[in-house]
Amino acid sequence: MEFDYIVVGSGSGGSAVAGRLAEDGRARVLVLEAGGSDRRLPVLMPAATYLYAIGNPAFDWRLTSVPDPSRGGRTDYMPRGKVLGGSSSINGMLYVRGQREDFDDWAAMGCTGWEFDAVRPFFRRAEDNENGADADHGAGGPLSVQNLRTSHPLSEAFLRAGVAAGLPEVADLNRTPQGGIGYVQATQKRGWRHSAARAYLWRRRPNLTVLSHAQAHRVIFEGTRASGVEFTRKGKTVTARAAKAVVLAAGAFGSPQLLMLSGVGPQAHLREMGVPVVHDLPGVGANFHDHPGTSHIAFVDQPTYNVQHTLPHALAYGALWLLAGRGPGTTPDAHVLAFHRSQPDLPRCDLQIHFTPVGYDLTDTGPILFDRPAVTALSNIHRPYSRGHVRLASSDPFAAPAIQPNLLGDARDIATLVAGAKRLRAIFEAPAMARHVLGEFKPGPEVQSEDEWAAYVRETAIGIYHPAGTCKMGVDPLAVVDPHLRVRGLSNLYVADASIMPVIVSGNLNANCIMIGERCADFIKAA
Known part of the structure; x- marks a missing residue:
């Protein structure tokens, strides 16, 4: 020893x-x-x-x-x-x-010594990015970073709805300046987790x-x-x-x-x-x-991954993951991310959105999956005051x-979360997404006024781990x-x-x- x-x-x-x-x-x-x-x-x-x-x-x-x-x-x-x-x-x-x-x-x-130009070489040194090396990304490092290896129609629908709601589509969410909506990259290697x-x-x-x-x-x-x-x-x-x-x-x-x-x-x-x-x-x-966040959960008109874990699904998707490194078995936590501002005059983004074709809720006893087709999006603050x-x-x-x-010890965080939750609803109400929505579970259609939004934040906000x-x-x-x-x-x-x-x-x-x-x-x- x-x-x-x-x-x-x-x-x-x-x-x-x-x-x-x-x-x-x-x-x-x-x-x-x-x-x-x-x-x-x-x-x-x-x-x-x-x-x-x-x-x-x-x-x-x-x-x-x-x-x-x-x-x-x-x-x-x-x-x-x-x-x-x-x-x-x-x-x-x-x-x-x-x-x-x-x-x-x-x-x-x-x-x-912690300014971005000083730390960027260490990000690059660690990375083996599927898309190759350039000024922002590395290749040949120990950590495998790959593009999304599973696709769901509702992920594309959410992305299109986000663009319609005013978010620019971006191909790489890790390039400066941060902002817009796009598909994720994940720490995976051929669909297997790369921890x-x-x-x-x-x-x-x-x-x-x-x-x-x-x-x-x-x-x-x-x-x-x-x-x-x-x-x-x-x-x-x-x-x-x-x-x-x-x-x-x-x-x-x-x-x-x-x-x-x-x-x-x-x-x-x-x-x-x-x-x-x-x-x-x-x-x-x-x-x-x-990062304090709130959820937007909607029931939808087509199967989502949370209802696709029966034995036949497990066998089919497990084989696809094991043999080809693709399919729902490879799904990361979110498929689409977005970064935006709670107020248009802010110098940089202060809110993030995660979207996944899985119906789940974050509760005080842990995540729970829904037993009917649903999708979940999270809106969280980047830099809270609390x-x-x-x-x-x-x-x-x-x-x-x-x-x-x-x-939520600082009231400014409540106001920012309200702005994020409203933006999420606007995305779900854009035509590309709205045509698939059967009902809004969270926040629920009864949440409309400023007081109702603030109460929703206080009652449901959670740290997103x-x-x-x-x-x-x-x-x-x-x-x-x-x-x-x-x-x-x-x-x-x-x-x-x-x-x-x-x-x-x-x-x-x-x-x-x-x-x-x-x-x-x-x-x-x-x-």
């Missing part, structure tokens, strides 16, 4: 940083993953993930929030991957980068050790220097030593929780929990935010953290890591996941977290 580097978590950031640290063949790298193997059908077959992985404790941490006062005490279900590959093994597989302005804003906030673990950790390297079912308890310190990690595996408590660095990549919930369990965080809270204080760092667990926090529920490392979303910000990067008093991703006030300790985002990116998180892992590996090598 002597290594050069220990990486806690094998998700998007952790797999990338571990793979890059190990690629020279010399550095001894240990990856600790609390979950099990990802070489299983519910992970590898995209459509099977929604049926058999999300909500399944064999693959999902199944976290829930504490009651949220900004939404009348509602609680949220928060799936997080507990499997090799982390949430990249159970996510929607959408390959979406943040806006250029997201990263330029980070740099302006004091995160020197961060498959991209970076599946390669056999004698200097890379990956331990599954290994749950970290705490970081071990010698003074203020991180020297190892204590974890449990097969019922035994084990200590691994790191000669050069410990990297936390346990996600926006796991990384702050592990820091606090290790005595790093707000000292008053640590003492309340009975955890000896190693370093008072008040920003740990603060700044929590997600902030929540993550705290310890107890000093037991096996206890879930206490997550307070405070999702993009948690971020809880170990934020920066130079202010609440920053947890510096611009080189080192935990402030400590040595040999880094964080590399969505928790370091000072402000969440304007899009899905996976591609951006892989870029963060790539950057962290370079920072560590340079150090």
Whole structure:
């Protein structure tokens, strides 16, 4: 149990940083993953993930929030991957980068070296894009990014309706400036999920050790220097030593929780929990935010994927996926994305739309599928104002953290969500889509006035499973890591996941977290 580097978590950031640290063949790298193997059908077959992985404790941490006062005490279900590959093994597989302005804003906030022109090479280095390399995309990298491999007539209808409603059609949603409507690209390889673990950790390297079912308890310190990690595996408590660095990549919930369990965080809270204080760092667990969103669900006049999972469908679509890498078995979470402005005079997009030919709803106990043909679109805010926090529920490392979303704590987010929900209805009412709609389930035709729209948002808004910000990067008093991703006030300790985002990116998180892992590996090598 002597290594050069220990990486806690094998998700998007952790797999990338571990793979890059190990690629020279010399550095001894240990990856600790609390979950099990990802070489299983519910992970590898995209459509099977929604049926058999999300909500399944064999693959999902199944976290829930504490009651949220900004939404009348509602609680949220928060799936997080507990499997090799982390949430990249159970996510929607959408390959979406943040806006250029997201990263330029980070740099302006004091995160020197994170402007878009500095991070774009790391996006390109990670990527093996089916459409080839150019100034914006990479080819030959470890992460396979491919075009949509399944088609549904209602996806094309929604795209056409979006154009009719004023959104320009774009061929590549990841080119600057972000805006318009188009088909997605997904982290897939020939229709199979291509998680961060498959991209970076599946390669056999004698200097890379990956331990599954290994749950970290705490970081071990010698003074203020991180020297190892204590974890449990097969019922035994084990200590691994790191000669050069410990990297936390346990996600926006796991990384702050592990820091606090290790005595790093707000000292008053640590003492309340009975955890000896190693370093008072008040920003740990603060700044929590997600992309708040609402759903638009309509019943339609033709079969959708949510009613096509009978045994005959499973056999036919499973064979098509296995033999040809095509068909409904390959479906990512959404087929069509759109980016737009809640107000026309805004300098950049602040809303995103996901559309899928699947009738489902996001509830406080997890996603549920409808038993009749339906389609679902989500509208979510890019950069919300509201902030929540993550705290310890107890000093037991096996206890879930206490997550307070405070999702609608700032009234400006309610107004933006109302604008997004209205835009979605306008798309569904455009002729290309309206001809297929049999009835609106959500929001429902009774929602018309401004007060009714605001009430609908408060009653139904949910974080769309993009948690971020809880170990934020920066130079202010609440920053947890510096611009080189080192935990402030400590040595040999880094964080590399969505928790370091000072402000969440304007899009899905996976591609951006892989870029963060790539950057962290370079920072560590340079150090």
